[in-house]
Amino acid sequence: MARPLILVSNDDGITSRGIFNLVSVMKELGDVLVVAPDGPQSGMGHAITVGDTLRLNESFIFEGVRAYECSGTPADCIKMARHFVLKNDRQPDVVVSGINHGSNTSISVLYSGTMSAAIEGAIEGVPAIGFSLCDYSHKADFSHTGEVVKKIVQQVLEKGLPKGVALNVNIPAKRNEPLKGIRVCRQANAKWVEEFDQRFDPYGRSYFWMTGNFVNFDKAEDNDEWAIANNYVSVVPCQFDLTAHQAIAVLNEEWSILGK
Amino acid sequence: MARPLILVSNDDGITSRGIFNLVSVMKELGDVLVVAPDGPQSGMGHAITVGDTLRLNESFIFEGVRAYECSGTPADCIKMARHFVLKNDRQPDVVVSGINHGSNTSISVLYSGTMSAAIEGAIEGVPAIGFSLCDYSHKADFSHTGEVVKKIVQQVLEKGLPKGVALNVNIPAKRNEPLKGIRVCRQANAKWVEEFDQRFDPYGRSYFWMTGNFVNFDKAEDNDEWAIANNYVSVVPCQFDLTAHQAIAVLNEEWSILGK
Numbered sequence: 001m002a003r004p005l006i007l008v009s010n011d012d013g014i015t016s017r018g019i020f021n022l023v024s025v026m027k028e029l030g031d032v033l034v035v036a037p038d039g040p041q042s043g044m045g046h047a048i049t050v051g052d053t054l055r056l057n058e059s060f061i062f063e064g065v066r067a068y069e070c071s072g073t074p075a076d077c078i079k080m081a082r083h084f085v086l087k088n089d090r091q092p093d094v095v096v097s098g099i100n101h102g103s104n105t106s107i108s109v110l111y112s113g114t115m116s117a118a119i120e121g122a123i124e125g126v127p128a129i130g131f132s133l134c135d136y137s138h139k140a141d142f143s144h145t146g147e148v149v150k151k152i153v154q155q156v157l158e159k160g161l162p163k164g165v166a167l168n169v170n171i172p173a174k175r176n177e178p179l180k181g182i183r184v185c186r187q188a189n190a191k192w193v194e195e196f197d198q199r200f201d202p203y204g205r206s207y208f209w210m211t212g213n214f215v216n217f218d219k220a221e222d223n224d225e226w227a228i229a230n231n232y233v234s235v236v237p238c239q240f241d242l243t244a245h246q247a248i249a250v251l252n253e254e255w256s257i258l259g260k
Numbered sequence: 261m262a263r264p265l266i267l268v269s270n271d272d273g274i275t276s277r278g279i280f281n282l283v284s285v286m287k288e289l290g291d292v293l294v295v296a297p298d299g300p301q302s303g304m305g306h307a308i309t310v311g312d313t314l315r316l317n318e319s320f321i322f323e324g325v326r327a328y329e330c331s332g333t334p335a336d337c338i339k340m341a342r343h344f345v346l347k348n349d350r351q352p353d354v355v356v357s358g359i360n361h362g363s364n365t366s367i368s369v370l371y372s373g374t375m376s377a378a379i380e381g382a383i384e385g386v387p388a389i390g391f392s393l394c395d396y397s398h399k400a401d402f403s404h405t406g407e408v409v410k411k412i413v414q415q416v417l418e419k420g421l422p423k424g425v426a427l428n429v430n431i432p433a434k435r436n437e438p439l440k441g442i443r444v445c446r447q448a449n450a451k452w453v454e455e456f457d458q459r460f461d462p463y464g465r466s467y468f469w470m471t472g473n474f475v476n477f478d479k480a481e482d483n484d485e486w487a488i489a490n491n492y493v494s495v496v497p498c499q500f501d502l503t504a505h506q507a508i509a510v511l512n513e514e515w516s517i518l519g520k
């Protein structure tokens with residue numbers, strides 16, 4: 001089999017340590033193309049650039065790897081890779097995004113730029129995986145991530161993924177004991193409770209920093225929060241059909257304003 | 261029953277015609293609080309502002325309505341309304357977002373700032389609805405939207421919504437014939453195929469405008485694209501649990517790298 005083509009992106013920006021770690025592992029598995037944001041795009045969710053222009057410039061920071069930095073969001077990066085950089089060429093065999101500096105478990109998948117790149121890959125019909133390390137520190141230890149990332153990408157290259165599915169992979173922060181293993185999970189039922197730290201600028205006008213606490217309502221053991229807390233790698237298959245299918249019958253039954 | 265508290269936001273910005281139309285209808289139904297972006301936030305998906313500051317200023321553009329303009333995204337607006345403006349006060353009975361200038365059917369729900377405000381409402385446990393008019397023109401005719409919007413909000417205030425569900429409501433552009441009715445739908449299987457219009461700035465450097473064509477793969481009649489094409493209002497119940505639950509068993513069955 002020919003070496004697979006692996007498209008790499010992220011949301012921390014093309015100079016982040018996480019993407020360097022990811023690229024170095026992907027080079028062992030196939031031909032790598034990087035299209036990543038030219039600066040931080042954390043928390044960008046599934047944003048795309050409409051009503052404004054985009055820049056795309058070649059980057060030479062990865063040795064022996066074709067790479068581009070893009071002024072847009074992670075979703076823009078995948079769109080530009082697919083429909084401009086590779087337009088009439090061979091398409092990627094897999095899209096990988098990350099490794100994110102910080103957790104993207106539970107509800108954070110919605111806000112995650114890392115996962116939006118992966119989900120955009122799935123929309124394009126390409127198996128796709130977002131990787132996050134549950135350690136926000138700038139000096140995060142990535143030494144235990146390489147083996148896990150490699151195993152999962154190899155498995156996806158070998159078996160494919162169900163149609164319309166992208167994987168949200170979270171890796172626990174490095175501990176003194178080895179990782180316990182890899183578990184397929186559902187998204188935990190948890191949320192952020194925000195606080196707004198109000199301050200005043202030198203002109204006396206107020207501004208805010210959004211902070212918050214993560215609250216986990218989920219006591220079960222089949223979710224990603226449990227896996228991470230127990231030193232397992234969590235793999236959540238994610239979809240981009242947001243339809244709450246079970247609610248269709250409820251509304252059809254209860255509502256009196258529907259036209260048939 | 262006391263008049264309900266209705267929280268209004270959007271993604272086209274607080275001065276757009278769509279939110280004026282929505283506020284004027286909501287004033288008939290309850291007490292209105294507006295927290296909306298201070299400028300256009302289209303295509304922002306579920307982005308939130310992290311690593312940067314937020315501004316929030318009182319606005320007096322809606323007569324007799326308490327209103328704030330926020331420098332952040334639609335999701336930020338709902339978070340600030342919930343956790344700062346209303347912190348210890350009565351919480352909203354319903355969140356409404358829009359009326360968006362342009363369609364948010366099918367896959368566009370992912371990119372939609374309008375819907376991120378609604379989904380953020382659902383995350384907060386409040387029944388929530390995003391409204392979009394399938395007409396991008398600045399001079400779009402909203403005259404047929406008021407009655408539909410009022411009916412749907414009344415229905416939601418009366419019956420509530422299933423837990424974790426927000427509604428994505430799209431209203432066809434005004435035609436010569438009246439609307440045929442309201443239908444509960446699923447998200448159509450369709451996508452955007454992007455094109456990148458490359459141009460050169462006065463310094464000889466290239467930049468891009470993202471454009472694209474919408475491609476509908478879905479031939480069934482139970483989806484939102486069919487409803488809009490046939491002059492029905494579409495109501496898609498949406499969820500924020502992205503787990504592809506049916507894929508969990510597939511991965512558990514097929515993968516050889518899982519730790520138990």
